[in-house]
Amino acid sequence: MNDSSTEPQSTNFIRSIIDADLASGKHKKVITRFPPEPNGYLHIGHAKSICLNFGIAQDYPSAVCHLRFDDTNPGKEKSEYIDAIKEDVRWLGFSWDDNSHHTSDYFDQLYAYAVQLVKQDKAYVDSLSAADTKAYRGNLTEPGIDSPFRGRSIEENIDLLERMKTGEFAEGEHVLRAKIDMAAPNMNMRDPAIYRIKHMAHPMTGDKWHIYPMYDFAHCVSDAIEGITHSLCTLEFEDHRPLYDWFLDELKTPAHPQQIEFSRLNLDYTVMSKRKLYELVEDGHVHGWNDPRLPTLSGMRRRGYTANAIRDFCSRIGVTKKDNIIEMSVLENSLREDLNSVAPRALAVLDPIKLIIDNYPEDQEETLAGVNHPKNPDAGTRDIPFSKTLYIELSDYMDDAPKKFFRLTVGREVRLRFAYYVTCTHVVKDDSGNVTEVHCRYDPETRGGKSEDGRKVKGTIHWVSAQHAVTAEVRLYDRLFTIPAPVAEKERDFKEFINIDSAQVLANCQLEASLLNANTTAYQFERQGYFCLDSVDSKPGSLVFNRIVTLRDSWAKKK
């Protein structure tokens, strides 16, 4: 008997390629890599790549996935990001064991390979200004023109490169370029830069270097050095692949990894680029990288998303080469599925109004048992105090209610969850007509929420005993943007579409007493959604809950 989970592993075209490579004997074991640049926080788009790369490492025998920080640009990178990135990957449930690397680990080897290229007359030091380089490159329809420095001798190039390395020249004075073809239809092959001068200390190598390698050169060589078999990246690198292969072929590296491209993840009603997320953070539209409305992994974690849900989501969306915009409902479905199975239930009134049971004794109090999880008896029950004055949800009462409104209106009977049946008798309103109190009578024969006579009560509402309630702040989050594809609006700035109601703060929520001891797991507030303590702002004396996601609401749809 094998009782291990038989969870179907979604396959994709990349796994098919790997299967074929293993079958043909091209590779004995698979090595992938996840190569973030430490210049910002990871988002759910990265999670897709992480699940793909680390997922392959998990599923194939003796396969591994390296974590590699692509730190070739000290002008943009900070070591602070490294720990955050590691934390996010770990939180998602993946490990890299002792395979955490930095591209900067290979700077010496990279340089030696560059020298080799020069010696093969496949690279040269160019002294054109940045502006001239651009002008010489041509454009999409016109070929470029050779730089006047393209014909320098190997000796001169070696000398110049060495002096670039030792910091003899100013930034921008020279650049090492591959000698390929200035007329190539693929712009990437028009003598791309290999090294540029940057008089800048590097987080890992300090002030050792004055030149830093470019992505196209560093990435393929690093992959080769690490023995990566399949180098998975996103679609925009597709026309870099000829260059990736050119470098490795010219350098005759011991290994020649295969670059395979897949489409990046796009989610509707949000943005997914580091630059745009940075803009939202910098301009104060959200409160930091871990704002619960952001699709960053740190924001989602704070919001209450589970790693399980994100992994499940990634397996559901698949991996292809097609541009896509995934609907938020797919993510929410993965989330609800996970949360529903594990979240303990609780009663919480977010928008309270008093419900007074006129025929319930003034000073009486009793304790009722609430089921912690309807599908899991092992979760047990908890005590919930009940008394004459309760809080119920304002929206659970309506003056002129339609027949299909299964809640309170004068003359209608509902069940108070786990408690009694109550029938609404009248309401009290203030001068402006707002309901301030709902009055009702209860049926003592319905304790626990069931009646002997088999009478049907269609509606069940949640409540909290006023004198026992815990007051807390609850933050309700909604989509960050008002349109599905804010970045697709070419003529307008995506920030114009920010949803100004994306974060609603309710300061006077009334929670059942047991929530006073809430821990860090997610709870389902019955009939409302899933909530968890805010890891940043919640304090023992003043609880703050985040709404992770609402429950499905078919009644709301009908209305």
Add this chain to the structure above:
RNA sequence: UGGGGCGUGGCCAAGUGGUUAAGGCACGGGGUUUUGAUCUCCGCAUCCCAGGUUCGAAUCCUGGCGCCCCAGCCA
């Protein structure tokens, strides 16, 4: 208008010449239910277009059309 990709239902996505064209999400409807939740049952496409090859095409060929990416000394 150079080069590289992509085009299967509202959104994803299987499918690789013979299947009633998987599955998920969404949507619509029925049942169960002390959460209008969960669970459950049912419904929901002829494959961008046009020709062609073939007994037979989403799958092969030809020609269109549409969308995305590339002119950083960013990654």
